Amino acid sequence: MNHSKLRDYAWLTGVNLFISTFTFGGGYVVVPMIRKYFVQKRQLFCEQELMDMAAVAQSTPGAIAVNLTVLAGLRTAGIPGALLSCAAAVLPPLVILGVISHFYAAFAANALVAAVLQAMQAGVAALIVDLVLDMIGLIRRERSPILTLMIPGAFAASFLLHINVAVILLVCCGICLGQVLWSRRRCA
Numbered sequence: 001m002n003h004s005k006l007r008d009y010a011w012l013t014g015v016n017l018f019i020s021t022f023t024f025g026g027g028y029v030v031v032p033m034i035r036k037y038f039v040q041k042r043q044l045f046c047e048q049e050l051m052d053m054a055a056v057a058q059s060t061p062g063a064i065a066v067n068l069t070v071l072a073g074l075r076t077a078g079i080p081g082a083l084l085s086c087a088a089a090v091l092p093p094l095v096i097l098g099v100i101s102h103f104y105a106a107f108a109a110n111a112l113v114a115a116v117l118q119a120m121q122a123g124v125a126a127l128i129v130d131l132v133l134d135m136i137g138l139i140r141r142e143r144s145p146i147l148t149l150m151i152p153g154a155f156a157a158s159f160l161l162h163i164n165v166a167v168i169l170l171v172c173c174g175i176c177l178g179q180v181l182w183s184r185r186r187c188a
Helices: 003-022 027-041 047-059 064-102 104-109 111-142 145-160 165-187
Strands: none
Touching (some): 003 027, 003 064, 047 064, 145 165
């Protein structure tokens, strides 16, 4: 293996360790960091490729942050890059959670830690609200009464009727599949 590849692998591992360590909230919080290091600083791929990777990362099973990091590593350095990126994305949270769980009693009793965790919880809640608003905007652009009613229906089913979330997701998937099939049949 040549020196250039080793240097690229070391950079990829280091930048993904950094991103994973210092981006709390995961998910879409990682996108601006990947944009900064992969697109703007190194020009390893373009903005549109990043958005395409983010769409794929969102639609595949698993954590969006890890999926996106793996796709960026794959695009940058092939299979070895994907494997290094995955390990670098997963390692910091595992270490942090391991330390916190080991010292849980001390952390739980510390007022400063409790305040920081509450602030982080508020930040994550804001990100989730932003995501929900984006999703509502996409649904409204579809101009589908069924999809529009699905949002309050899912909320009511979960919080008022206490229906299992897995059942709600299955019903929503069935409704969406039915609408796609109905639309295709209507257009054909």
